[in-house]
Amino acid sequence: MTQRSFRRASGDERSQALIKATLASIAEGGLQNATVRDIAQRAGVTAGLIRHYFPSKEALIQAAYRALMQDLTDNVMAALSDVPSLSAGQRLQRFIEANFQAAVLDSQMLSLWAAFISVVPSDPAMKAIHQEHYLAFRDSLEQLLTAFFQAQGKAIKASETEQAAIAINAIIDGLWIEGCLAQHLLSAERLAALAVQSTEAILGMRLQANHEANC
Amino acid sequence: MTQRSFRRASGDERSQALIKATLASIAEGGLQNATVRDIAQRAGVTAGLIRHYFPSKEALIQAAYRALMQDLTDNVMAALSDVPSLSAGQRLQRFIEANFQAAVLDSQMLSLWAAFISVVPSDPAMKAIHQEHYLAFRDSLEQLLTAFFQAQGKAIKASETEQAAIAINAIIDGLWIEGCLAQHLLSAERLAALAVQSTEAILGMRLQANHEANC
């Protein structure tokens, strides 16, 4: 048997390609679809190579979950970093709206997220990854809220900030899910507007003072 | 080979046992865990029997998804039917709170839901089942909202009712997910209260007139 020619890739490059292929495979047909052979094919390598970069398929799945969450976080955070000076309200609004970008509001992204979530309750390692990112997300939200309350000159108890963060997180997640599942019925703009509007309702104040405030 | 003794069950009884076993299997370890052998063992039968009741494993999974959604719907609707005369606001509140019952606010229930959702985007049959139940749920919510607006004597456009239903649905789903994933951090009562409170904020009015309304 003659061996096919191949290209030697530097470690990081190939492992990231494998992670990307894993996410693509799961997105297309759930965790069941993501066999080592399917993943390898998508990455353009043979199945055996996976074990050269990851101790087991399980470890690859975990790495893929971590990478996905990191990517989502980075994507949302990028919406805040590229513009230097924004008011606290504007920053909060940007943060919320960033969750409805085309890259995030996508049925394959939902498929991915759901596949991972379905094993989080029963898989300790996956649960740990989830907890870490969930708390980081909610923490970012709480910080934005605290800054916003401060800018508004309102003294708000920490427990109230936490409560608002939980509710706003819920409405972001809920609208994101609805949007991904019914992409043809709900546009990204409408969802983002609804999320902002609902947030303003929950907080009892507007994020931007475009219109004059009513008593 | 001597054959083990067994009990002949009437058609419906056994197929429902199989569906129940399927849900239990998926809840415990996702769709991957739900092999015909595992399902059969949980139902106390041999694997071959599944094909006597369902044309394929795929059909069993679909039946299980349908049964789960129906069960969830029934569970929430029961909260409205057992008490005859309630105000429109009280009915709406009950409907919302029913989503945070112990039977619904459960990490295994989330695991189940997520496992199914993960294949909805890519599986047309599963997508059809989802659409049907999602629209039915939102429709119930819209009807409750319409009745509530009417009772309040406010004339609200249909589009606004729909928009409110989407937002309220989102907050129910989002809080439910957060609650299931962080059961130790968020009590059912707190979540239900948050959902009702957020709904009131979105609608701009209280569901029950316990306290006197402020200007």
Place this chain on the structure above:
DNA sequence: AAATTTATTATACAGTTGTCTAACAAGAAC
């Protein structure tokens, strides 16, 4: 240019998967 390292392939392996078939036994009909 030769030697060394190691990323990559090819292949094998035991265990698991969904499906199928034939034998069988439980209950109903007569």
Place this chain on the structure above:
DNA sequence: GTTCTTGTTAGACAACTGTATAATAAATTT
């Protein structure tokens, strides 16, 4: 009690699964 129907079991099947191992070729070092 005998016959008939069919729910149920047992077992086999090919295809697929994650993992392991040895050969091999692409870079790197010398």
